[in-house]
Amino acid sequence: MDPDHADPDYAGHLHHVELCTADLAASVDFWGWFLDEFGYERKNEWNSGRSWSNGPTYIVVKEAGNSDHPFDRLASGLNHLEFHAESREQVNKLTTDIRERADSRVLYEDQHPYAGDYYALYCEVPEGIKIEIVGPNE
Structure with a gap:
């Protein structure tokens, strides 16, 4: 071990x-x-x-x-994973990258980047897993 x-x-x-x-x-x-x-x-x-x-x-x-x-993020079990971003610019870059990928999509486009009470990217990735990338307050 x-x-x-x-x-x-x-x-x-x-x-x-x-x-x-x-x-x-x-x-x-x-x-x-x-x-x-x-x-x-x-x-x-x-x-x-x-x-x-x-x-x-x-x-x-x-x-x-x-x-x-x-996988069903709305059923019992894992709902999502959330990662800290180093900056709002990183959130923006990842948002652009996710939009360009065929295997993932931005969630809550009409509320992006404030779908929650903070600056973040919410996206769904292969097999339906939701991930969040949260940026700093300022």
Whole structure:
């Protein structure tokens, strides 16, 4: 067992997230691009999955064992993931990039970028997962 797998300095922080997919190639394409925008680096690669890390946190995308149950963010379970942006400019750049991608879409276009009470991008990515990218107040 890796003695550095847990770090008490990050107690209470998110360690990792695993996302299951029915289309590994499409998910790796999206998440690889997206996570690169936030400084994540490729961590591991194997036949049925990939992972990226940023500091003590990592994100895994792996093939679903049972793809008969598609993801539904409005059902019980995960609703969305939210990421901090370094600036409003980064939110704007990612909004433009999402609009140009065929595998994702901006949500709540008529309210963007204030669909919530803060400056953010709300988007739906491959397989229906919703992500938010929140910018600083000013």
